[in-house]
Structure formats: structure tokens, C-alpha cells
Amino acid sequence: MSQGQFVLGAFIPGTLSGSAWRLPEAPLDTFRSLEHYQYIARKLEAGRFHSLFFNDTLDVKLDLALQRGPNSVRWDPLILAPALAASTRHIGLIATASTTYNEPYNVARKYAALDHLSGGRAGWNLVTSLGGGENFNRQEHVEHDDRYARAEEFYDVVSGLWDSWADDAFIQDKASGTWLDIDKLHVLDHQGEHFQVRGPLNVSRSPQGHPVVAQAGASVAGKRLAARVGELIFTAQHTIEQGRAFYQETKAAAAAFGRGANELKILPGVSPVVGKTLAEAQAKYDRQQELLEPKAFLSSISKFVSLGYDLSELPFDEVVPLPPEHFTTNTHQSRQKLVFDLIRRERPTVRQLFNQLTSGGHRILIGTPESIADDLHAWYEAGAADGFNIMFSGLHSAIDDFVDCVVPELQRRGLFQREYAGTTLRENLGLPYRTNRFF
Amino acid sequence: MSQGQFVLGAFIPGTLSGSAWRLPEAPLDTFRSLEHYQYIARKLEAGRFHSLFFNDTLDVKLDLALQRGPNSVRWDPLILAPALAASTRHIGLIATASTTYNEPYNVARKYAALDHLSGGRAGWNLVTSLGGGENFNRQEHVEHDDRYARAEEFYDVVSGLWDSWADDAFIQDKASGTWLDIDKLHVLDHQGEHFQVRGPLNVSRSPQGHPVVAQAGASVAGKRLAARVGELIFTAQHTIEQGRAFYQETKAAAAAFGRGANELKILPGVSPVVGKTLAEAQAKYDRQQELLEPKAFLSSISKFVSLGYDLSELPFDEVVPLPPEHFTTNTHQSRQKLVFDLIRRERPTVRQLFNQLTSGGHRILIGTPESIADDLHAWYEAGAADGFNIMFSGLHSAIDDFVDCVVPELQRRGLFQREYAGTTLRENLGLPYRTNRFF
Incomplete structure (x- = not known):
């Protein structure tokens, strides 16, 4: 190289x-x-x-x-x-x-x-x-x-x-x-x-x-x-x-x-x-996001990282509550840490968090x-x-x-x-x- | 079909x-x-x-x-x-x-x-x-x-x-x-x-x-x-x-x-x-058999099927002695049975048995x-x-x-x-x- x-x-x-x-x-x-x-x-x-x-x-x-x-x-x-x-x-x-x-x-x-x-x-x-x-x-x-x-x-x-x-x-x-x-x-x-x-x-x-x-x-x-x-x-x-x-x-x-x-x-x-333009790229992204089922996804991820509450039950534009202090899952500590840190650092709305997380946690x-x-x-x-x-x-x-x-x-x-x-x-x-x- | x-x-x-x-x-x-x-x-x-x-x-x-x-x-x-x-x-x-x-x-x-x-x-x-x-x-x-x-x-x-x-x-x-x-x-x-x-x-x-x-x-x-x-x-x-x-x-x-x-x-x-002729086919076969190491092969197969004696120590044209009455191996009863049956049925010489067995037991x-x-x-x-x-x-x-x-x-x-x-x-x-x- x-x-x-x-x-x-x-x-x-x-x-x-x-x-x-x-x-x-x-x-x-x-x-x-x-x-x-x-x-x-x-x-x-x-x-x-x-x-x-x-x-x-x-x-x-x-x-x-x-x-x-x-x-x-x-x-x-x-x-x-x-x-x-x-x-x-x-x-x-x-x-x-x-x-x-x-x-x-x-x-x-x-x-x-x-x-x-x-x-x-x-x-x-x-x-x-x-x-x-x-x-x-x-x-x-x-x-x-x-x-x-x-x-x-x-x-x-x-x-x-x-x-x-x-x-x-x-x-x-x-x-x-x-x-x-x-x-x-x-x-x-x-x-x-x-x-x-x-x-x-x-x-x-x-x-x-x-x-x-x-x-x-x-x-x-x-x-x-x-x-x-x-x-x-x-x-x-x-x-x-x-x-x-x-x-x-x-x-x-x-x-x-x-x-x-x-x-x-x-x-x-x-x-x-x-996209050829930012607007075209954003439109492509929005099109995929609309096809996701936010409720099912948010419910699943809440369990996946042991959040302690169910994101799917919150209004879409409400700020996400802080997660528990301690990690509890057996299986995916890294993903849990990423989600918890993201919530603490950015205090996103449910919608913003949803968009972040549907990339599998990646940027x-x-x-x-x-x-x-x-x-x-x-x-x-x-x-x-x-x-x-x-x-x-x-x-x-x-x-x-x-x-x-x-x-x-x-x-x-x-x-x-x-x-x-x-x-x-x-x-x-x-x-x-x-x-x-x-x- | x-x-x-x-x-x-x-x-x-x-x-x-x-x-x-x-x-x-x-x-x-x-x-x-x-x-x-x-x-x-x-x-x-x-x-x-x-x-x-x-x-x-x-x-x-x-x-x-x-x-x-x-x-x-x-x-x-x-x-x-x-x-x-x-x-x-x-x-x-x-x-x-x-x-x-x-x-x-x-x-x-x-x-x-x-x-x-x-x-x-x-x-x-x-x-x-x-x-x-x-x-x-x-x-x-x-x-x-x-x-x-x-x-x-x-x-x-x-x-x-x-x-x-x-x-x-x-x-x-x-x-x-x-x-x-x-x-x-x-x-x-x-x-x-x-x-x-x-x-x-x-x-x-x-x-x-x-x-x-x-x-x-x-x-x-x-x-x-x-x-x-x-x-x-x-x-x-x-x-x-x-x-x-x-x-x-x-x-x-x-x-x-x-x-x-x-x-x-x-x-x-x-x-x-x-081969195009039987003679040509036989010559091909003989060429490969000559390249095998009969001693090593016969010693190995004797152990493999638990024959109870070592074929490699016998003269090549001597008739193979009868195998033991009972099967004893843990691992390849089928191969053992095949060898024992072959010896009992055909009473081959060591050479004949060697030729048979070097096909992996197949015809x-x-x-x-x-x-x-x-x-x-x-x-x-x-x-x-x-x-x-x-x-x-x-x-x-x-x-x-x-x-x-x-x-x-x-x-x-x-x-x-x-x-x-x-x-x-x-x-x-x-x-x-x-x-x-x-x-």
C-alpha cells in the first residue's frame, strides 16, 4: 500500500x-x-x-x-x-x-x-x-x-x-x-x-x-x-x-x-x-427510512441494548430519556455502550436516534x-x-x-x-x- | 434418468x-x-x-x-x-x-x-x-x-x-x-x-x-x-x-x-x-505399482485392519496366512472385513493382496x-x-x-x-x- x-x-x-x-x-x-x-x-x-x-x-x-x-x-x-x-x-x-x-x-x-x-x-x-x-x-x-x-x-x-x-x-x-x-x-x-x-x-x-x-x-x-x-x-x-x-x-x-x-x-x-447533489442523496435516504417500521425497530432495539424502557412507546419528537447508569447485557456491550453514550452526548429526539441507529450504529x-x-x-x-x-x-x-x-x-x-x-x-x-x- | x-x-x-x-x-x-x-x-x-x-x-x-x-x-x-x-x-x-x-x-x-x-x-x-x-x-x-x-x-x-x-x-x-x-x-x-x-x-x-x-x-x-x-x-x-x-x-x-x-x-x-489395448492398460497399472513402496504399505495396512501379523515381513510370493477369527478394530470394521474375507476367499499371495489393496479395497x-x-x-x-x-x-x-x-x-x-x-x-x-x- x-x-x-x-x-x-x-x-x-x-x-x-x-x-x-x-x-x-x-x-x-x-x-x-x-x-x-x-x-x-x-x-x-x-x-x-x-x-x-x-x-x-x-x-x-x-x-x-x-x-x-x-x-x-x-x-x-x-x-x-x-x-x-x-x-x-x-x-x-x-x-x-x-x-x-x-x-x-x-x-x-x-x-x-x-x-x-x-x-x-x-x-x-x-x-x-x-x-x-x-x-x-x-x-x-x-x-x-x-x-x-x-x-x-x-x-x-x-x-x-x-x-x-x-x-x-x-x-x-x-x-x-x-x-x-x-x-x-x-x-x-x-x-x-x-x-x-x-x-x-x-x-x-x-x-x-x-x-x-x-x-x-x-x-x-x-x-x-x-x-x-x-x-x-x-x-x-x-x-x-x-x-x-x-x-x-x-x-x-x-x-x-x-x-x-x-x-x-x-x-x-x-x-x-x-447522490449527485446533497438533496438527491437526502431524498434517497428518506425514501428508505420511510419504508422502515419505526415502531417495530424501536421496540426491538430497546430490548437489544436493555434500555429499561421502550422507545416505541414515546412520541417521535420527544427527547429520549437518559439510560440506566450500569451496563447489564450479556451479549453486545459495545452496541449498548454506543447507544447509551449517544443518548447521553447528543440528547436526541426519538426520531434522531432512530435515524442514527438504523445504520446499525455506524455513522x-x-x-x-x-x-x-x-x-x-x-x-x-x-x-x-x-x-x-x-x-x-x-x-x-x-x-x-x-x-x-x-x-x-x-x-x-x-x-x-x-x-x-x-x-x-x-x-x-x-x-x-x-x-x-x-x- | x-x-x-x-x-x-x-x-x-x-x-x-x-x-x-x-x-x-x-x-x-x-x-x-x-x-x-x-x-x-x-x-x-x-x-x-x-x-x-x-x-x-x-x-x-x-x-x-x-x-x-x-x-x-x-x-x-x-x-x-x-x-x-x-x-x-x-x-x-x-x-x-x-x-x-x-x-x-x-x-x-x-x-x-x-x-x-x-x-x-x-x-x-x-x-x-x-x-x-x-x-x-x-x-x-x-x-x-x-x-x-x-x-x-x-x-x-x-x-x-x-x-x-x-x-x-x-x-x-x-x-x-x-x-x-x-x-x-x-x-x-x-x-x-x-x-x-x-x-x-x-x-x-x-x-x-x-x-x-x-x-x-x-x-x-x-x-x-x-x-x-x-x-x-x-x-x-x-x-x-x-x-x-x-x-x-x-x-x-x-x-x-x-x-x-x-x-x-x-x-x-x-x-x-x-488403455487402447489390455497390454497398454496393464503397463500403465504396473508402472504405478512399481512406484508404490510395498513394504511401507503392507506394514501400514497390517496395523490398519489389526491383522495380527505384519505382511511386510513375509516373502512377496508367499500365500498370506489366515487372519484372526474375530474382528477387533474400533474404526474401520468394513475395511477389516473386506481384507479378512479376501484373504479367506482367495488365499492370495502377498503380491496379489498388495495389488488388490492398493486400490483402497475397491475392484x-x-x-x-x-x-x-x-x-x-x-x-x-x-x-x-x-x-x-x-x-x-x-x-x-x-x-x-x-x-x-x-x-x-x-x-x-x-x-x-x-x-x-x-x-x-x-x-x-x-x-x-x-x-x-x-x-
């Missing part, structure tokens, strides 16, 4: 998110169509995006929003990513997998295979999951601190397994019939509190050494894990000052683990709405290519970001708008790459190759 | 198997190359093969054969299959996944997604695995009977989750903002001995209703599972009489579960070596396109098979030989399809659509 250019990742939901699916131009059945995702991946690649990222959930929430919201079904990202790897050549593919409801041997193996198959373009978004226990032999979701303790050890096992073989272990000498050099094999023999895993992994070291690890934890335990092992850090930050504080705090925390500032890239999420950027480029530039220049995770609804026209209008503006200003810098995702991101700890 | 035509599946190993990798024409690094598998999948599709099947293992055997054999590493079939789905249009993709070292919710979801993504071409080879416990928090591999008890329940959970949604559950009514019909959702709420899984699955019903289930169990418990749930039955049978007996026994066992004869297809494996068919077509025709006509699982080494030239020479001969005789019969794997195999048990 050239000096002075930033990273662009794209977030694509499992289905069209929010109200995007209700727009006349939105296709039906995106959750049954590989072509839908292929279009997106190829378009983003044409726009030189560094990576494409799929989040995940492991259950269907049986709540009021179920009937009206499109988030009930989504493919496993580890099934979608290989298909997109075979459909593209350059863009990185970051798939989410849970450390709470998987086995580390399986996860290590799948990402190593994906890294091979994609020619070094695999990333693992390491999550502890927001729910799902009832689908995995549990009465309820595993507790927050237990999840993170397991996640720390899970990562150690996975990354240890990724180093099972020296890069030159498989000599494949036809004349002597020697397939591999047995001295270049490391048996991990991990004996930990949560895991006992012998190894070695039955996949050879992959093009990146290790697939890139993405992390978005924002609780104390989540931030600690991100600082120790995260290489792409996804975060929701609302002001440049907050962004810069988070940036400095995270890089310092990583440094305390002996990591250099260039070993992790911090990407705040932004949700863009692009909404409504504007022209120029104004959006200005905004991203300002954050980057202020040291609040190494780049951005662009939160798309999955609507093709919105991705087209960004790639066709905003990307050229960023390139014209020298802020964004015109060509991929290397072959692997690591090379494109400017992250160091992960050498093998055992060889 | 037309009357009188048989099914052809292909078995492709994770790397070039046996000694194939040592041949001058064999490419190196097949375990790092998507192009290797894409070539194979596309060639088999050009040859109208019904399906392509990948087996799996979950560990690296730290034995004498490790250094010399190519089976140490292989990609997870559930990562490879989606990439090949995006690279082909018609051929079925059957990926192996273990019921012993996975969670049913994850497995149900991955295959449903693969079925969507491939347009209805997914198959699940359900295995209980031959090993791997030490990579999954266990001192050793789970015991045979426990594995099968878990497998039975695992299947029930997976297939129940596949029926979580009616086919028309996702109405996506833009005008009213109704995404789904909540009455067309079934919460499984499975409470069993091994699994407690609430559901619903967060993937919609897939094009085939259920992905095709393949099974190759050959122990008593394995055969029972195959008879109850298997739709493609892979088996190793050495004589037409054995094949016919197995065929009749399996169909009768399925009938006892209320299943029709057309609800499962029985595919014995055969390992072909094709070796060395011959011309005509003689191979004769053989397959005879088995099919005798009621010993619904088709065949063609065991390839992964060498491209051997696949080319079969597709370019044997397939046209089979087509000329009216034994094999010239075009795919339908769109989905189920349609192509002549297996019935799986209706939803709850809707």
Missing part, C-alpha cells in the same frame, strides 16, 4: 438489510442467489476494494421483528466465501466464524483451505457470537467473560495449528518417493483449560502464513483480544475525537502486546448514501462524492482511521454509486489505490507476512 | 493418491491448487458424471507411511465444494462431514447454503470418521457404537432443521413490509440424548428440499444407518455375487424402513486403468474401454449396482482417459446419459424431492 492511501473494506449483509429489500429496484430472493453476491464481489473488486466482509448469526430471533425484518436467514459465510473466491481474483474475503460454537481444529482447517483456494485472500472475523446457545446443546447463550476466555485460547490453538508445517515441508521428491520432510512438522499438543488439541493440522501452511484476523470486540475483554490478535479492527465511532481516541488507545494496547502500529488496521464503519454519510471524500479524508488525516469499513445494505445500485462515483473521487485525490498493491490480502493491506513460530 | 441407464459418481482424493504423484506427468502441489480441482470437476461434467465426491479425514496419522504417502494434507471438502459449485453448472458435489466432530446446527446450515449456492447440487457424505478424537478434546477416537448412536440422532436433527421453513415462507411483500409468514416456520425443539437444538435453521429450504445424503457404513450399525437415511450408498464389493447380495440386502433393509427401492442408489467403487478394472464397459454392464444387468463410484487417483490423464474413451463407449451402448436429465442432483439421480415433513 502506498504511503497516504487508506484501506476500504465492504460490509455486506446476508440479505438486503433494513428496508432496502422493500425498494422497487430491490431483487427478491437474494438469500437464494449466488449471482447476487457474485455481482457485489465483482463490482467491489472493479472498485479496488481491499476486502469484502460477511458477518454472521447462529440463530433466528423469535421476536416481533422476525416477520418484518430480512435478517432471519443467511448463508454460512464459510460456504459463501469459497464460491466468491472462485468468482474473483483480487479482493479479500473475510468470513465470520464463532469461537463459542465451533471447534478450533475445524476453524483452523477451513480458513487455511480458504486461504489456499483463494490464493491468499482469506480473512477470519473472529467473533464470540451474540447468541445461539439454544442451537448448541445449551439452555442459553454462554456468558460474556466465558466466551472471551474461550476465544483467547481458541485463537492460540488455531494459530498454533496454522504453524503445523514449515513452508517447505512438502518436498514431493518423486525419485525417492519422499512426500514430506518429517522434521518440518510440528505437533502442537495443546493442553489448555478449554481445549486439548494434538495436531498437526491436515492442511499445509497457506499463502499468507496465517489468514488475516479481523476483530470487532468493543467490551473490555473484546478490546483486549483485538489488541492482542486483531489485524483488521472494525469499530463504530461517531465523532473524529472519539475515533482518534479509540485509534490511539487500540494501537497503544497492541504495542503493549509487542505489536507494531502497522500490524493492525483500524476501520471505523460508515454507511454512505451517495451515516449522506452526500455527494465530494462531501463523502472530504469526510473520509478528514478522519484519515486526523489519525482516526487507517481506512473504513463501508456498510452497504446489499442493494446493487448503492454499491454501484459508491464504486462509480466515490471511489474515482478518492483516487483522484490520491487517497485510494488505483491498482491492487500485491497478490495476497496481507500484501494489499500492508500487513506483514506471518512467519512460522516453530520453523 | 432414463430407464436402463446407470449412475456414475467420481471419487477424487484430497491429493494424488497412491503412487500417482510420483509419475512424471503428475503436477506438484495439487494440495495448494484450486485449478487442479477445477480441471477435474469440469472434465467430469463434460463427461456427464452425476457427481463428484470428496472423502475426508480429521487428523494426520503419525505413522511410518506419513513421510512417503500423500494423504497427510487435504482441504476441508466443505470449503472446496462451494468453489467448485461456482466453477461448474451441472455436476453434483458431495462433501464429507463427520457427525462425531461437528455440531448438527452447523452441518445443517452449511449443506443448506451449499445447496442454494449450487442450484441444488449438494450432497452430504455422512461419516462418523475413522479418527481425530485427539484433535477434538478427547484422549482417543470415540467408540464405534457411540459414534453411530450419535450419528443417528445427528441426522434426525439435521434433517429436522432442513424442514424449518415451508418452501413459501418468505413472502417478501414489499407493499406491506412483510418479509415472512410466521406460520410457515417450524421450531424443531429437539431434546435428545446427544443433542438439544431449538432451531429454526437460519437458512431457508434449499432447492432439493434436502441435500442428497450419501453413506458408506458397512458395519452392522453403519448398514442400519445407510438403510434408514442413505440415498447414495458407496460400497466395496469384489464379485458380482457379493455385489448382488449386498444390493438385495440393502434395498430390503431400506424397505423395512418404509423406503422404496428408487429412494437409494447403490454404487460399488471401481478403480479403472484404461481394479484394468482394460480397454470395451472391456471396462462390459464389466460395468454385467454388474448393472445382474442387479449388483445402480451405478458405480469411479475411484480416481486424481491424475488428470486418468480422468481424461475415462471421460474421453470409456464414457462414449457407455453412451454408445445406451448405458449412460448423454445429457443431464434435470437441474438438481436429485433430479439427475432419479431420487425423489424431499418434501417438508412439517408443511
Whole structure:
């Protein structure tokens, strides 16, 4: 990556998110169509995006929003990513997998295979999951601190397994019939509190050494894990000052683990709405907001962050009351903190809060290519970001708008790459190759 | 599928198997190359093969054969299959996944997604695995009977989750903002001995209703599972009489579960070596056998089936002693039975046994396109098979030989399809659509 250019990742939901699916131009059945995702991946690649990222959930929430919201079904990202790897050549593919409801041997193996198959373009978004226990032999979701303790050890096992073989272990000498050099094999023999895993992994070291690890934890335990092992850090930050504080705090925390500032890239999420004029962009945004069901959404988010009262029962133009002093949820402390802070800081009306939150908690950027480029530039220049995770609804026209209008503006200003810098995702991101700890 | 035509599946190993990798024409690094598998999948599709099947293992055997054999590493079939789905249009993709070292919710979801993504071409080879416990928090591999008890329940959970949604559950009514019909959702709420899984699955019903289930169990418990749930039955049978007996026994066992004869297809494996003349085919075969290391192989197989003595210590032309009376292994009763029976029935020399076993226990068919077509025709006509699982080494030239020479001969005789019969794997195999048990 050239000096002075930033990273662009794209977030694509499992289905069209929010109200995007209700727009006349939105296709039906995106959750049954590989072509839908292929279009997106190829378009983003044409726009030189560094990576494409799929989040995940492991259950269907049986709540009021179920009937009206499109988030009930989504493919496993580890099934979608290989298909997109075979459909593209350059863009990185970051798939989410849970450390709470998987086995580390399986996860290590799948990402190593994906890294091979994609020619070094695999990333693992390491999550502890927001729910799902009832689908995995549990009465309820595993507790927050237990999840993170397991996640720390899970990562150690996975990354240890990724180093099972020296890069030159498989000599494949036809004349002597020697397939591999047995001295270049490391048996991990991990004996930990949560895991006992012998190894070695039955996949050879992959093009990146290790697939890139993405992390978005924002609780104390989540931030600690991100600082120790995260290489792409996804975060929701609302002001440049907050962004810069988070940036400095995270890089310092990583440094305390002996990591250099260039070993992790911090990407705040932004949700863009692009128009030729600000008025056109605003009209696009308003059209989507009108199609959302404010009552259902506000009721759902009130429960989601344990607000203690129901926003949907308040008048739309009333100022939102202050939230409780203490955090109480098990599952999404970061989202809870974001909402609570937003209410305390901005004292918004219900309507204003609704508009903020329907972006999934990320900043909404409504504007022209120029104004959006200005905004991203300002954050980057202020040291609040190494780049951005662009939160798309999955609507093709919105991705087209960004790639066709905003990307050229960023390139014209020298802020964004015109060509991929290397072959692997690591090379494109400017992250160091992960050498093998055992060889 | 037309009357009188048989099914052809292909078995492709994770790397070039046996000694194939040592041949001058064999490419190196097949375990790092998507192009290797894409070539194979596309060639088999050009040859109208019904399906392509990948087996799996979950560990690296730290034995004498490790250094010399190519089976140490292989990609997870559930990562490879989606990439090949995006690279082909018609051929079925059957990926192996273990019921012993996975969670049913994850497995149900991955295959449903693969079925969507491939347009209805997914198959699940359900295995209980031959090993791997030490990579999954266990001192050793789970015991045979426990594995099968878990497998039975695992299947029930997976297939129940596949029926979580009616086919028309996702109405996506833009005008009213109704995404789904909540009455067309079934919460499984499975409470069993091994699994407690609430559901619903967060993937919609897939094009085939259920992905095709393949099974190759050959122990008593394995055969029972195959008879109850298997739709493609892979088996190793050495004589037409054995094949016919197995065929009749399996169909009768399925009938006892209320299943029709057309609800499962029985595919014995055969390992072909094709030449323009028999002499040319024999020379090809001999060339590969010479490159194998008989000592290492015989030592390894002696342990693998718990023979009680070491074949590698016997003279190559000595008749093999009789094996023990009783079966003792935990992990591969079917392979053990096959070897023991072979020794008892044929009283082979060590050399003869070596040649038989290096096919992975399957029949070796060395011959011309005509003689191979004769053989397959005879088995099919005798009621010993619904088709065949063609065991390839992964060498491209051997696949080319079969597709370019044997397939046209089979087509000329009216034994094999010239075009795919339908769109989905189920349609192509002549297996019935799986209706939803709850809707």
C-alpha cells in the first residue's frame, strides 16, 4: 500500500438489510442467489476494494421483528466465501466464524483451505457470537467473560495449528518417493483449560502464513483480544475525537502486546448514501427510512441494548430519556455502550436516534462524492482511521454509486489505490507476512 | 434418468493418491491448487458424471507411511465444494462431514447454503470418521457404537432443521413490509440424548428440499444407518455375487424402513486403468505399482485392519496366512472385513493382496474401454449396482482417459446419459424431492 492511501473494506449483509429489500429496484430472493453476491464481489473488486466482509448469526430471533425484518436467514459465510473466491481474483474475503460454537481444529482447517483456494485472500472475523446457545446443546447463550476466555485460547490453538508445517515441508521428491520432510512438522499438543488439541493440522501452511484476523470486540475483554490478535479492527465511532481516541488507545494496547502500529488496521464503519447533489442523496435516504417500521425497530432495539424502557412507546419528537447508569447485557456491550453514550452526548429526539441507529450504529454519510471524500479524508488525516469499513445494505445500485462515483473521487485525490498493491490480502493491506513460530 | 441407464459418481482424493504423484506427468502441489480441482470437476461434467465426491479425514496419522504417502494434507471438502459449485453448472458435489466432530446446527446450515449456492447440487457424505478424537478434546477416537448412536440422532436433527421453513415462507411483500409468514416456520425443539437444538435453521429450504445424503457404513450399525437415511450408498464389493447380495440386502433393509427401492442408489467403487489395448492398460497399472513402496504399505495396512501379523515381513510370493477369527478394530470394521474375507476367499499371495489393496479395497478394472464397459454392464444387468463410484487417483490423464474413451463407449451402448436429465442432483439421480415433513 502506498504511503497516504487508506484501506476500504465492504460490509455486506446476508440479505438486503433494513428496508432496502422493500425498494422497487430491490431483487427478491437474494438469500437464494449466488449471482447476487457474485455481482457485489465483482463490482467491489472493479472498485479496488481491499476486502469484502460477511458477518454472521447462529440463530433466528423469535421476536416481533422476525416477520418484518430480512435478517432471519443467511448463508454460512464459510460456504459463501469459497464460491466468491472462485468468482474473483483480487479482493479479500473475510468470513465470520464463532469461537463459542465451533471447534478450533475445524476453524483452523477451513480458513487455511480458504486461504489456499483463494490464493491468499482469506480473512477470519473472529467473533464470540451474540447468541445461539439454544442451537448448541445449551439452555442459553454462554456468558460474556466465558466466551472471551474461550476465544483467547481458541485463537492460540488455531494459530498454533496454522504453524503445523514449515513452508517447505512438502518436498514431493518423486525419485525417492519422499512426500514430506518429517522434521518440518510440528505437533502442537495443546493442553489448555478449554481445549486439548494434538495436531498437526491436515492442511499445509497457506499463502499468507496465517489468514488475516479481523476483530470487532468493543467490551473490555473484546478490546483486549483485538489488541492482542486483531489485524483488521472494525469499530463504530461517531465523532473524529472519539475515533482518534479509540485509534490511539487500540494501537497503544497492541504495542503493549509487542505489536507494531502497522500490524493492525483500524476501520471505523460508515454507511454512505451517495447522490449527485446533497438533496438527491437526502431524498434517497428518506425514501428508505420511510419504508422502515419505526415502531417495530424501536421496540426491538430497546430490548437489544436493555434500555429499561421502550422507545416505541414515546412520541417521535420527544427527547429520549437518559439510560440506566450500569451496563447489564450479556451479549453486545459495545452496541449498548454506543447507544447509551449517544443518548447521553447528543440528547436526541426519538426520531434522531432512530435515524442514527438504523445504520446499525455506524455513522451515516449522506452526500455527494465530494462531501463523502472530504469526510473520509478528514478522519484519515486526523489519525482516526487507517481506512473504513463501508456498510452497504446489499442493494446493487448503492454499491454501484459508491464504486462509480466515490471511489474515482478518492483516487483522484490520491487517497485510494488505483491498482491492487500485491497478490495476497496481507500484501494489499500492508500487513506483514506471518512467519512460522516453530520453523 | 432414463430407464436402463446407470449412475456414475467420481471419487477424487484430497491429493494424488497412491503412487500417482510420483509419475512424471503428475503436477506438484495439487494440495495448494484450486485449478487442479477445477480441471477435474469440469472434465467430469463434460463427461456427464452425476457427481463428484470428496472423502475426508480429521487428523494426520503419525505413522511410518506419513513421510512417503500423500494423504497427510487435504482441504476441508466443505470449503472446496462451494468453489467448485461456482466453477461448474451441472455436476453434483458431495462433501464429507463427520457427525462425531461437528455440531448438527452447523452441518445443517452449511449443506443448506451449499445447496442454494449450487442450484441444488449438494450432497452430504455422512461419516462418523475413522479418527481425530485427539484433535477434538478427547484422549482417543470415540467408540464405534457411540459414534453411530450419535450419528443417528445427528441426522434426525439435521434433517429436522432442513424442514424449518415451508418452501413459501418468505413472502417478501414489499407493499406491506412483510418479509415472512410466521406460520410457515417450524421450531424443531429437539431434546435428545446427544443433542438439544431449538432451531429454526437460519437458512431457508434449499432447492432439493434436502441435500442428497450419501453413506458408506458397512458395519452392522453403519448398514442400519445407510438403510434408514442413505440415498447414495458407496460400497466395496469384489464379485458380482457379493455385489448382488449386498444390493438385495440393502434395498430390503431400506424397505423395512418404509423406503422404496428408487429412494437409494447403490454404487460399488471401481478403480479403472484404461488403455487402447489390455497390454497398454496393464503397463500403465504396473508402472504405478512399481512406484508404490510395498513394504511401507503392507506394514501400514497390517496395523490398519489389526491383522495380527505384519505382511511386510513375509516373502512377496508367499500365500498370506489366515487372519484372526474375530474382528477387533474400533474404526474401520468394513475395511477389516473386506481384507479378512479376501484373504479367506482367495488365499492370495502377498503380491496379489498388495495389488488388490492398493486400490483402497475397491475392484481394479484394468482394460480397454470395451472391456471396462462390459464389466460395468454385467454388474448393472445382474442387479449388483445402480451405478458405480469411479475411484480416481486424481491424475488428470486418468480422468481424461475415462471421460474421453470409456464414457462414449457407455453412451454408445445406451448405458449412460448423454445429457443431464434435470437441474438438481436429485433430479439427475432419479431420487425423489424431499418434501417438508412439517408443511
